[in-house]
Amino acid sequence: NAPVQEFEYKAEMKQLLDLIVHSLYTHPEIFLRELVSNAADALSKARFSSLTDGGLMAAAGEDAIHITLDKEKLLFVIEDSGIGMSEDELIANLGTVAKSGTLGFMQSLQEQKKELDGNLIGQFGVGFYSVFMVTENVTVETRSAQEGSEGLRWQSSGQGTYTIEKIEKNERGTRISFTLKEEYKEFAEEYRVEQVIKKYSNFVDFPIYLGEKQLNSVTALWQRPKSELQEGDVHEFYKFISNDFEDPLDYLSVSVEGAVSFKALLFLPQNAPMELLYRQGELENKGPQLYVKKVMIQNECRDLLPEYLRFIAGVVDTEDLSLNVSREVVQSSPVMAKIRQILTTKILGWFEELAVEQPEKFKTFYKAFGPIVKIGLNTDFTNRDKLIELLRFESTKTGEGEFVTLKEYVARMGGEQKEIYYHSGAGRAQLLANPNLEYFQSRGIEVLLLSDPVDVFVIPSIHEYDSKPLKSIEKADIDFSKETTEGEEPVAENLLVPLLAKFREALGEDIADVVESHRLVSSPVTIVGGKDAMDSQMERMMKMMQQ
Numbered sequence: 001n002a003p004v005q006e007f008e009y010k011a012e013m014k015q016l017l018d019l020i021v022h023s024l025y026t027h028p029e030i031f032l033r034e035l036v037s038n039a040a041d042a043l044s045k046a047r048f049s050s051l052t053d054g055g056l057m058a059a060a061g062e063d064a065i066h067i068t069l070d071k072e073k074l075l076f077v078i079e080d081s082g083i084g085m086s087e088d089e090l091i092a093n094l095g096t097v098a099k100s101g102t103l104g105f106m107q108s109l110q111e112q113k114k115e116l117d118g119n120l121i122g123q124f125g126v127g128f129y130s131v132f133m134v135t136e137n138v139t140v141e142t143r144s145a146q147e148g149s150e151g152l153r154w155q156s157s158g159q160g161t162y163t164i165e166k167i168e169k170n171e172r173g174t175r176i177s178f179t180l181k182e183e184y185k186e187f188a189e190e191y192r193v194e195q196v197i198k199k200y201s202n203f204v205d206f207p208i209y210l211g212e213k214q215l216n217s218v219t220a221l222w223q224r225p226k227s228e229l230q231e232g233d234v235h236e237f238y239k240f241i242s243n244d245f246e247d248p249l250d251y252l253s254v255s256v257e258g259a260v261s262f263k264a265l266l267f268l269p270q271n272a273p274m275e276l277l278y279r280q281g282e283l284e285n286k287g288p289q290l291y292v293k294k295v296m297i298q299n300e301c302r303d304l305l306p307e308y309l310r311f312i313a314g315v316v317d318t319e320d321l322s323l324n325v326s327r328e329v330v331q332s333s334p335v336m337a338k339i340r341q342i343l344t345t346k347i348l349g350w351f352e353e354l355a356v357e358q359p360e361k362f363k364t365f366y367k368a369f370g371p372i373v374k375i376g377l378n379t380d381f382t383n384r385d386k387l388i389e390l391l392r393f394e395s396t397k398t399g400e401g402e403f404v405t406l407k408e409y410v411a412r413m414g415g416e417q418k419e420i421y422y423h424s425g426a427g428r429a430q431l432l433a434n435p436n437l438e439y440f441q442s443r444g445i446e447v448l449l450l451s452d453p454v455d456v457f458v459i460p461s462i463h464e465y466d467s468k469p470l471k472s473i474e475k476a477d478i479d480f481s482k483e484t485t486e487g488e489e490p491v492a493e494n495l496l497v498p499l500l501a502k503f504r505e506a507l508g509e510d511i512a513d514v515v516e517s518h519r520l521v522s523s524p525v526t527i528v529g530g531k532d533a534m535d536s537q538m539e540r541m542m543k544m545m546q547q
């Protein structure tokens with residue numbers, strides 16, 4: 001008899017399990033989605049590896065997921081013929097937390113009394129452990145598809161230790177079995193399992209069988225012509241691939257034939273993903289799924305879209321890449337570059353169309369993703385002009401939360417006005433209270449109000465639009481007309497000169513100069529920046545970042 005080895009979870013793992021089981025989950029049914037998703041991943045890896053690796057053990061039957069229930073004994077079994085796991089993989093995958101920072105993140109959620117909904121669990125690589133919500137003891141029997149592998153049994157009660165022993169297992173793949181807690185006996189009922197599978201796993205691209213019956217509809221939606229797509233299906237598909245609970249804001253179906261051929265189904269989420277809010281920079285790991293001839297090659301392919309569009313979810317399927325390509329080859333392939341270029345153009349065109357045809361949707365999109373898209377102005381020079389047209393600003397002539405485009409601004413500016421004016425700061429109210437606005441307000445000159453923190457980094461780089469320079473109203477070199485308001489006496493030269501000298505003397509090194517101003521209406525003084533000086537909002541941002 002082979003010995004049973006006992007292992008201890010890392011301390012971090014214990015805390016994580018405790019959090020998952022006792023505080024964070026509110027939807028126990030999620031365990032089913034997570035187990036199915038792992039089984040599908042394992043099948044997908046096997047399908048992909050078999051194309052590149054000759055030594056792989058073949059599956060006994062169809063590539064599929066089988067669920068078996070025993071209502072009397074409350075037994076639940078899920079089995080796949082996927083890639084399986086070796087002993088090292090069992091320890092690495094089921095005994096440790098994969099992503100660093102996960103525990104801290106979960107704890108912060110708990111402190112904020114936030115629920116760990118299904119939306120998040122999959123994103124943080126802790127899906128497997130959700131099974132401990134519905135059972136006290138889990139058995140994983142697995143055999144890796146790699147040559148020379150052996151059968152293994154992993155067992156744990158999620159309490160601090162797990163065991164691994166060798167077993168007899170003839171076929172590759174993984175079988176996970178457990179007895180349900182009495183309170184979750186519903187998951188031993190066929191109707192309930194079918195319901196949950198239909199809800200979360202309908203688009204898994206391997207058949208899922210409950211006994212003899214197939215529960216999911218395996219269809220590659222992105223292969224269908226646009227006219228055949230049903231909105232309900234498309235929305236469900238989006239939720240399935242993105243782990244989002246909400247419908248997408250909009251979707252785009254793309255079919256390209258030519259120098260490269262591909263089909264794509266792309267989605268605009270309603271909201272920016274949690275990662276974007278909680279984990280800055282994590283977005284670099286997002287992107288649509290890449291399929292080659294209906295085989296998934298990469299789950300989150302960075303190379304399909306430029307970074308500033310990587311919040312777009314979906315599937316891209318091409319015939320023009322070879323199946324046995326490595327990640328590096330995909331990355332540097334001219335086919336990918338071509339696909340990225342075409343997709344970018346299509347997506348920017350899609351945004352443009354939304355702006356014209358569905359302005360409310362566009363506004364929702366812009367509020368959620370505007371700050372990310374703007375970054376493209378500094379990185380994607382080919383599409384700069386298109387991106388500039390997408391920009392939206394509040395201004396002194398819009399209401400709060402209403403937008404104006406640069407085109408509209410230029411169309412309504414007076415004949416005299418030669419420049420486009422903007423004012424940047426932390427928020428509308430603060431911006432409107434600034435004395436530098438007085439001149440513009442009193443003469444009815446529109447000023448764009450920039451309150452998105454990204455604005456100061458990207459807007460000044462536009463320099464001009466429609467041959468009109470963009471200028472911060474804080475700058476000293478604005479050409480104010482000298483005419484005084486009616487009934488107002490100009491200050492006599494012999495008073496002004498000594499007065500300015502007094503100011504210069506008092507302020508000394510702290511300032512560059514004191515000059516007579518024609519920009520003020522009711523305030524006596526204001527501070528402005530020199531021609532080449534940094535915008536004050538920019539200066540504040542730089543200081544904040546240095547801290």
Ligand code: ADP
Pocket residue numbers: 034038039042080082083084085093094098122124125126127128129173174
């Ligand atoms: P994630 O799926 O996000 O990586 P999970 O906690 O769901 O996180 O699973 C952890 C890891 O365990 C997986 O990445 C995979 O390597 C391994 N695993 C889980 N289930 C299976 C399975 N059925 N077959 C093979 N490997 C599996």
Ligand code: MG
Pocket residue numbers: 034037038122125127128
């Ligand atoms: Mg998983």
